Amino acid sequence: MTSSNKNVSVLLGAQWGDEGKGKIIDYLIENHKINVTARCQGGNNAGHTVVANGRKYDFHILPSGIISPTCFNVIGNGVVVNLDAFFSELAHNGILDESGWEKRIMISSEAHLVFGVHSQVDGRQEDSLAAKNKIGTTNRGIGPTYSSKCFRNGIRVADLMADFNEFSEKYRRLVEHYKKQFPSIEVNVEEELGRFKVHRQKLADLKLVGDTVGFIHDQRNSGKQVLIEGANGALLDIDFGTYPYVTSSNSTVGGACTGLGVPPTAVGNVIGVVKAYQTRVGTGPFPTELFDSDGEKLQSIGKEVGVTTGRKRRCGWIDLFLLRRSAMINGYTAIALTKLDILDTFPTIKVAVGYKLNGQVLTSPPAQANAWEKVEVEYKEFEGWNQPTVGVRKYEELPEKCRVYIQFIEDFIKVPIVYIGVGAERESLIVRQK
Template sequence: MANVAVVGAQWGDEGKGKIVDWLSVEADVVVRFQGGHNAGHTLVIDGATYKLALLPSGIVRPGKLSVVGNGVVVDPHFLVGEIERLREQGVEITPANFKIAENAPLILSLHRELDAHREEAAGGGAKIGTTKRGIGPAYEDKVGRRSIRLMDLAEPDTLDDKIARALAHHNPLRKGLGLPEIAPAMLREELLSVAPKVLPFMDAVWDLLDEQRRAGKRILFEGAQGVLLDVDHGTYPYVTSSNTVAASAASGSGLGPGAIGYVLGIAKAYTTRVGGGPFPTELHDAIGELIGDRGHEFGTNTGRRRRCGWFDAVLTRQAVKTSGINGIALTKLDILDGFDEIKICTHYMLDGKRVDRLPASQSAQARVTPVYESYPGWKETTSGARSWAELPAQAIKYVRRIEELIGAPVALLSTSPERDDTILVHNPFQD
């Protein structure tokens, strides 16, 4: 039985929540390993809708252990609110079924303020498209070795020194930006007020997961955002602040890379992204609008409308390579029902030359133009299909061509938000 890492193979919003929930039935442990509460997952289970941002998707399944790893930046006040909202929906969340890494960095109010100030002050072309939730500044503090981490809340006597170290950086920065300085006592109160509510969930996650692995438990690693938003391998600087590739499932949880047996990439049957940055196949016409409307392409947590375009095989193939993706879960095929013509981007042209990857250069990314293959659409519906036999022939041809172009097989095919509307080709846990 293989442990499975699930990553977005595009710019996020690919439908990871449903796929993780679908897989979590066979998993014993579900682990978030990077990102923060800028990641939105929507789960539809037995007619009930759950909207998650920080908690792992497995939390809604009884009998599963859900874990937030050290690679995640945690807003403790947001976390408490999310726990309370889910409890109101009847979800049980206790220290027995939910753990947070003791060394997880915390997102503070000063991070949120700095994030929002930078984005609002940036000129049009300089806007990154951040969610303004403090994720980037919190990661900056982590690598700057001035983070306040979850374990620090358990040692209030040592907190003043850590607060002083953080404010020695932030207060001069805030002063230069025209923001009021923060009093140490205010930050201390912010932290201590939430400490009793989050500390019961604290654990040495790396050790706990090693025990689970050695006991033969099946672990599902749940990524946030998408591979194309990776801070190293994405469309920099229009990226998130963490490594979203599958390799960070190991570093973000405290397990070695050998603990990951199968990497499942999630990709929509078309392409979307939120915020600024290059998007070679973006459609600025009625078709793009129609895809967005039919696909309900609005951010789970932000409500922002997503940009939409045709499937980009170049980018997904790149994601397959940088994350070592073994198989793809293709989602939202049903959104393409009824189109007369459907297109797939097979390669780009850059300054008159063919290129088969997205260049790392920001200026080159802005200059690439997509080259498409066109396919006849299908008039029949794929919504709710649960076997290949229920799919129109043209839809099957479309899926097969995607497999050829990206260099990875389709392991699962999702045909609606409902959990059971899934065609299983290969069970990742059986790899």
């Protein structure tokens, strides 16, 4: 994809997650000779679907390259790892039945572990908030695990693989720490330690834990192509997202470097995946959200239900004001516009092009949470194309009104739209040569 000294590509969700990253990752692995796929942040709170090899795969913590026999897969130091979920996902997706799968995956010894107590605390914290202040957490324990990491009482994979008695002691101290804050939590310490002992043996027998920083460094230096797949989406970033309604990690391009130990100078491509409209799961600001029949239509035709939570996604028009901000932060070199076909039957399509707050035109999104409720959105309207795009494979063959819509997005954010998704199948993709 790029010259050997910049042979790392980063693929990120450019909105609030659920943009269809899996489909684009699948295409890149298949067509750009990707040798390594790597997860850099998040945990099993993320989720995407890949349709390949005649079946559907649901991934939450596994890198998507696990389905390709030629791809090595890395779970980096920036990921928080739920080992119950890890082994369960391998089984659920039929990976355990494939010969030699264990030779194609490595978990960083520096990654932090998610425990049952983290999930319980996640739920208790969310329950304690008033309805309008709920973050919309997945209750997977991701935020509390990152909190443990920052509080410096977190437990890493390396701790599990070392002396088990010391690991057990650290774990007991962690549980006691949380019990002081949340006396009502119930943790079966011995049962969980028993499970971790089994996980430890499996990890050791299969040789799944290692130095992922050194591994990726060696792969890069030997000219191999590395694809880093971000979880969640840029607008959920802990720093740049709609705080506090965000995830607990950096889901922007910086997280790819810190979450894997990859230098920024190694990154040659940054691909932003953007849905042709906007969706969000859970609570949090959503200025272009639709509460009418158009919103219901987007939800229904787009089958907008979260892979991880099963929750219905909120739907609205694409927000180019936020997308431009996302592009500014991440430096996208290409955009993948997905689910364009969902708009095929809309007579009128709108896009957000600006915000006002208290009558003042904004040049950046609000940094203060309460300000979002008062945002006025400026829209531009487009005539719908009212023609199916699903069978189209060349950009020139898209309806003219559809191309006008795409060109406007490209001109507004000043990033080329290279990939256009027009259907659920892996073949339903237009690739433009830019």
